[in-house]
Amino acid sequence: MLGRHGQVADLRNGAVKVEGYALDFIDIKRMPDAYRAMARSQPYDICEMAPTSYLMAVADGAPITALPLPMTRRFRHAGLQRPLSSDLNEPKDLEGKRVGVRAYSVTAAVWTRGILADEYGLDPDSITWFTEEDENVESFVPPSNVQRVPSGKTLAGMLRDGELDAAFAGLAGAGDDAGELVEVVADAKARERDWYRRTAIYPLHGVIVVRNDVLEKHPTLALALFNAFTNAKENYLERVRTGSAAEAEDKRYLALAELVGDPLPYGLEENAQSFAALARYAYRQKLIPVLPSLETVVYDPRTDAIAQRRRA
Incomplete structure (x- = not known):
């Protein structure tokens, strides 16, 4: 379950493959409904999910793991x-x-x-x-x-x-x-x-989460997903830079790049400040009972941090 974002277009149209795996996309009218379903019953192997809902679901025992692949970015003084x-x-x-x-x-x-x-x-x-x-x-x-x-x-x-x-x-x-x-x-x-x-906080929205049983069954999946999402994103940003992607969202990311550099950074280290700030806000606002360390709730497959993530 994945929103129709520009940076995942090449995953959806097959131009970028997930090495060793085939993705079967499921469309839903409202992405918030997918977030709710994933928080409650985990019907999808892989799903985009609101990061606050993810933190709350994990605190409630949901068997899912987030990869550091934020799907959208937007500053939040406005709104x-x-x-x-x-x-x-x-x-x-x-x-x-x-x-x-x-x-x-x-x-x-x-x-x-x-x-x-x-x-x-x-x-x-x-x-x-x-x-x-x-x-x-x-x-x-x-x-x-x-x-x-x-x-x-x-x-x-x-x-x-x-x-x-x-x-x-x-x-x-x-x-x-x-x-x-x-x-x-x-x-x-x-x-x-x-x-x-x-x-250095760049608010993130929508992260890719995977069911823990799927990660256990397919130990190479997380890195394959990370690499494929990264390749699709780089293709998208090249289209943005050259003007061949010119929707309002594309132009917004082009403008953001002047401030933040990469407007869609992937990776735990690259997003540590933002993940930490959101977790801190969720804890302050009584959405989660304990402030977690990032390594226990976000898995960067480029590292061996998965050892810290596994539950008994």
Whole structure:
């Protein structure tokens, strides 16, 4: 199960092969549904998965392992929006307010809450969070400041009617139905660039996970996947650089490359700062009970770290 990202196009069309293996792609209408299924019952051998859901599922005992192959990257100062007419002037003004998000553990929200806490002193626990979808990990009980949207209501409708002070763009389904919206962090783009230069944290979304029994049965699979994904990505980035890939997402990665270099870095060392930050935010936000070491939750097949990952 894999999203239709530009960097995996050559895997999907067969231009890049996984040495020794054949991939059988399964399409699903909404990738979040695949994340939820993988967290709960692991129906796929290999699956793209929201990294926060992965951390939570592993903490809950799910027999899966992530490879350091982030599928998408996006800075997260932007994406939390408020009505233009509201009196919110800065992120800390959200304290004591009501904010909508599709689900409390959505990775985009985990990143934004963590960033706003670190950079603006926001206390996310002081906010009442309203959600409208189930959490991916079924056993997870959200904190007491998280409420479900009342029956018959939607996040977009609550935002439009003034029952919410802010909501996550897209995730909340806000759009035109809620009137004109603006970013809570007004100068998000400049703030993101400054934050990256200071922290080297480049927020990741979507990682490739493999069932542990599949890894045990096929010990060469992880490295074969890593190499194939890397080759497909390099082909994609060459198309981006030469202008033959010119969709909005392609142009976004081309612009990001000016700041970060490789806009889609693979590997544990290459992503250590970002993996560590997300794990830290997930722990602070009570999504996982223990802060894990990276080597116990992410396996880079170019090393022998698998010995640290195996469960009894």
